[in-house]
Amino acid sequence: MLPLRWSLLKPLRDGLRHSRRHLSQKNLLELTDRGFFQGIFPDTAAPKMKQLFTSGQQSIYAGFDPTADSLHVGNLLVIMGLIHCQRAGHRPIALVGGATGLIGDPSGRKTERNQLGESVIDTNLKAIEAQLRRVFENHENCLWDTSKHKSPLAPLTIVNNADWYADLQLIDFVANMGRHFRMGSMLSRSSVQSRLESEDGMSFTEFTYQIFQAYDWLHLLRRHNCCFQMGGSDQTGNLMTGHELISRVERKREVFGLTLPLVTTEEGDKFGKSAGNAVWLDGNKTSPFALYQFFLRMPDSEVEKLLKLFTFNRSAHTSPF
Numbered sequence: 001m002l003p004l005r006w007s008l009l010k011p012l013r014d015g016l017r018h019s020r021r022h023l024s025q026k027n028l029l030e031l032t033d034r035g036f037f038q039g040i041f042p043d044t045a046a047p048k049m050k051q052l053f054t055s056g057q058q059s060i061y062a063g064f065d066p067t068a069d070s071l072h073v074g075n076l077l078v079i080m081g082l083i084h085c086q087r088a089g090h091r092p093i094a095l096v097g098g099a100t101g102l103i104g105d106p107s108g109r110k111t112e113r114n115q116l117g118e119s120v121i122d123t124n125l126k127a128i129e130a131q132l133r134r135v136f137e138n139h140e141n142c143l144w145d146t147s148k149h150k151s152p153l154a155p156l157t158i159v160n161n162a163d164w165y166a167d168l169q170l171i172d173f174v175a176n177m178g179r180h181f182r183m184g185s186m187l188s189r190s191s192v193q194s195r196l197e198s199e200d201g202m203s204f205t206e207f208t209y210q211i212f213q214a215y216d217w218l219h220l221l222r223r224h225n226c227c228f229q230m231g232g233s234d235q236t237g238n239l240m241t242g243h244e245l246i247s248r249v250e251r252k253r254e255v256f257g258l259t260l261p262l263v264t265t266e267e268g269d270k271f272g273k274s275a276g277n278a279v280w281l282d283g284n285k286t287s288p289f290a291l292y293q294f295f296l297r298m299p300d301s302e303v304e305k306l307l308k309l310f311t312f313n314r315s316a317h318t319s320p321f
């Protein structure tokens with residue numbers, strides 16, 4: 001993306017300041033229009049969600065586990081979703097999973113993850129945090145000359161779930177929080193079902209993963225008033241567990257999950273580390289040339305979908321920018 005001149009963007013800046021309401025509404029429509037939302041959870045929540053999005057600043061979070069020392073194109077799609085919300089005046093929160101990375105999300109995986117040591121997790125966390133900051137900063141620098149003008153976008157907040165699990169007492173957590181998780185729902189998640197049916201089964205460690213992602217959301221709701229969580233469609237079960245927990249514990253609060261399509265090959269197979277064909281955002285792991293080739297070689301049938309998802313181009317859409 002070419003850096004744009006500040007003067008050209010002044011109307012946009014003013015637009016953001018003065019008509020957030022209008023922008024939010026447009027932006028939500030735009031996200032739907034672009035094919036961002038594979039699912040909205042609960043599925044009857046669309047009108048309520050629209051009302052919240054347009055009535056004031058919301059916090060929206062997405063989580064990234066430090067399972068590698070770089071994010072990949074699949075994560076980039078979730079980041080694009082967060083940035084779209086940020087452009088509409090909302091506050092993006094990126095959670096890095098210092099705690100959940102030690103457990104390993106079974107969603108979308110056929111086999112148990114190899115356990116990563118704390119020092120590997122720590123190195124990965126730092127790399128991922130730096131990438132997140134860089135993507136958000138670069139995006140902002142494309143819109144505003146931030147050395148001269150304060151950006152009107154709500155800054156990215158990065159949180160690490162290791163911070164709230166560090167002080168948590170096991171017995172206290174199981175005795176008090178554990179009661180709100182129901183075995184029937186937890187067992188019904190497709191990430192659990194598919195593994196229980198497999199030869200290797202599932203460890204208790206991975207089975208507990210959904211509890212922690214659910215509790216993260218409760219924590220972010222209480223601490224950051226965060227009613228929205230975004231994730232790839234493989235995260236649906238984890239979002240449901242969080243939604244269920246919050247409706248039991250915080251009866252007066254309503255939360256919403258947004259699931260995004262997964263970036264797949266033409267055959268519908270997932271790109272990613274576990275599939276062995278990850279396209280990394282780190283230029284040392286996937287060269288800029290290879291990244292370019294990844295998009296260039298996409299079959300025609302995928303191009304429109306990917307352009308809508310991976311650009312802010314407004315010619316074909318109703319984007320406020």
Ligand SMILES: N[C@@H](Cc1ccc(O)cc1)C(=O)O
Pocket residue numbers: 062063064065095097100105161212213214216217231235238
């Ligand atoms: N489970 C998510 C990452 C995540 C971790 C913690 C959360 O609270 C939310 C999301 C994934 O694997 O993509």
